[in-house]
Amino acid sequence: MSTDPRLERYGRQMRAAGIGEAGQRRLLGSRALIVGLGALGTHAADALARAGVGSLDLVDRDVVEPGNLQRQVLYTEADAAAGVPKAIAAAARLHACNSEIAVAAHVAECSGPFLRGLPRRPDLVLDGTDNFATRYLLNDWCAEQRVPWIYAGAVGSEGAAMVVLPGGPCLRCLWPEPPPGAEVGNCETAGILAPAIAAVTAFQVAEALRLLSGSPAPPTRGVFTCDVWTGHYAVLQLASGPAPDCPVCRRERFPALSAPPTDAVTLCGRDAVQVDLALAHPLDLARLAERLGGAVTGMQQTGHLLRFEADGVRFSVFPGGRALLFGVRDPLRARALYDRWIGRS
Ligand SMILES: [Zn+2]
DSSP: OOSOGGGGGGHHHHHHTSOHHHHHHHHHTOEEEEEOOSHHHHHHHHHHHHHTOSEEEEEEOOBOOGGGTTTOTTOOHHHHHHTOBHHHHHHHHHHHHOTTSEEEEEESOOOHHHHHTOSSOOSEEEEOOSOHHHHHHHHHHHHHHTOOEEEEEEEBTEEEEEEEOTTSOOHHHHOSSOOOGGGSOOHHHHOBOHHHHHHHHHHHHHHHHHHHTTOSSOOOOSEEEEETTTTEEEEEOOOSSOOTTOHHHHHOOOHHHHSOOOSEEEOTTSSEEEEOOOOSSOBOHHHHHHHHGGGSEEEEEOSSOEEEEETTEEEEEOTBSOEEEESOOOHHHHHHHHHHHTOOO
């Protein structure tokens, strides 16, 4: 038994996993960045917080909605009714589960500038995203920063996950370019079974704890794949080194970090578009609320955002000017509605 009362709550974990007191102290001293707080991200964040990973940075651009509650384990009906940003709701819940760790919420788009502006480099990055554009950005940034990251994805009853270490093989070694959006099934078209999420995040979290606790056992090499409906679980072996033509692993070129930002993107499988324009001046929500006045309906302002409805579309506008538009799929129409109701000056 440990003599340190801080470690008492982790006693079973220290014994069962061979983490020991030294490993637990390393967990408490480590920092993980979790990108995306949907089903994957909330499962992983919950597990890492309870396991005592000492500092968690959570980043997500979205707000909680009723349709999330089926599988996104950190949120409540009250969060959905109030449209609380996911990063804020998740951080509050994790603090209630483990007040001894530090949790920072970032309500933001995970972009190159966002990652480069992080005050501290994480020891590990966990992929909880729902799109390949962000995964390739994480792949390239982690390679540049020499930080390990763990890819994870799940659709329908299937899932996949892979540890990517500095030096590769990386995601681009397997697939040089992100697959076109139309070719990738998503939770909307293929549905999602909660146990597929649980299986993939079980792999992801176990690998994370092994890496962060300094275990002598090396990370699993290869791609974990599962189909929880057919009962198929496997680790596909990879070549021992990076692909001969991988720009990231072989030539230290990071294409996703130099790609121009996109200002309007449709959110995965949803009737929603994010508009994030480079505004000349940061938007003042109080002044916007005053200007909109009686022209819109259902206006609500909280410390985190301003919500209202106009032209049959629900707007959630964040300080600074980023906005989510619900009830629209076409980025061009979303940009036009943004200009009409929010404006750029
Ligand atoms: Zn590579």
